[in-house]
Amino acid sequence: MDSSDELGRRDRKKLETRAALERAALRLVAERGLADVTVEDIAGAVDVSSRTFFNYFPTKEDALIGGDPAAAADLRRKLVAVPSAVPTLEALRLVLRDAAVSIQEQREQWLLRLGVFEQNPSLLPRLVAGGAETERSLTAAVAERSSAGSAADGHAELVTAVALTAFRVAMMRWSAARGEPLLADLLDDVFSRLSAGLPDPRPPAPSAGLPGPRPPAP
Template identity: 50%
Template sequence: MTSGLRERKKLATRLALHEAALRLVAERGLEHVSIEDITARADVSPRTFFNYFASKDDAVVGLDPAAAARQAEALIARPAGEPAVTAMRALARDQATEMAEDRQLWPLRVQVIEAHPALVGRLVAAFGESDRVLAAAIAERTGTHVDDVLPMLLAAVAAAAMRTSLHRWFASDFTASLPDLVDEAWDAVGAGLPG
């Protein structure tokens, strides 16, 4: 088996577990779904589950652990003369466009998380790790140190802009354009917050 095929199979299994967890929680509620339920729906063993997720909550949230690294690589690959804020805004729009194309899982993920505040803690932890990875990429791109104000602040602002856009997308019953909502958030960032 080639490594490409092996990786695709791993991604397919991870997605099947995430989708099973998400759909079961949407149907029954978080407290009425077990890991055994998820693995039965995904047609894998409970042991296999733990190769992909540490907990039921992680499976429901289903964030890709490699996403932050891919986003950091995409940031570094942006044109060298492009300001860091412009580069981050472009990445956010690209991410929103990709998310909006998934008309089933992303809206369902947002709905389930909004309905189960216990999942927000897991999401915040994942965003915190993503912020650190992005701050390091911003520091590399701008020639600053990761603990300087710009890398940390820009990573946190990017995350806040995306979360705000996702909340607004949910409030529109997913009828608004997520990329346009992201642009609106970045327009507000660019204009500065009113005193």
């Protein structure tokens, strides 16, 4: 919780305008589809000029992505704070778990957003867990964390990219299930498979209750 506290009226209004633009964009695109919503529509719904819209977002699509601009830096900070004894993949799971919780807290907003992404596949690339920016930032943090041995063998890039992909898959699964299971649980499931080397699931035994074995908490 670090929103709209300790801020003057001006910055509060800025945040509010930004959020309003995001909401309007999301709502309109969910109703009519991406192609049938113009920037003017979105700006009009919030009663600002189109020019103002572009002062907040570089493109129409960016208004749909949401998420703080500070999210990347935030993840990075959390990651370097994890003790370096923790394996990289596990460390990534921990910080992404935080993100998952925060997403779950805005359930409706995110389900709407993910639905929009499903309906408009051209947006999907942008969702690769926030895009190249997040990935760069996290990769740097990963490399920094385990600065000991490896250098340019690209392990940090691989682990980070894979982890963010897994996160995206978990989100899409969560969305497809209409947000019924906890996103954090789906994330754990996905990461369990990752650290197990992505083995094929065994043909289901005659009877079983819940699908995945939860990893024993440390």
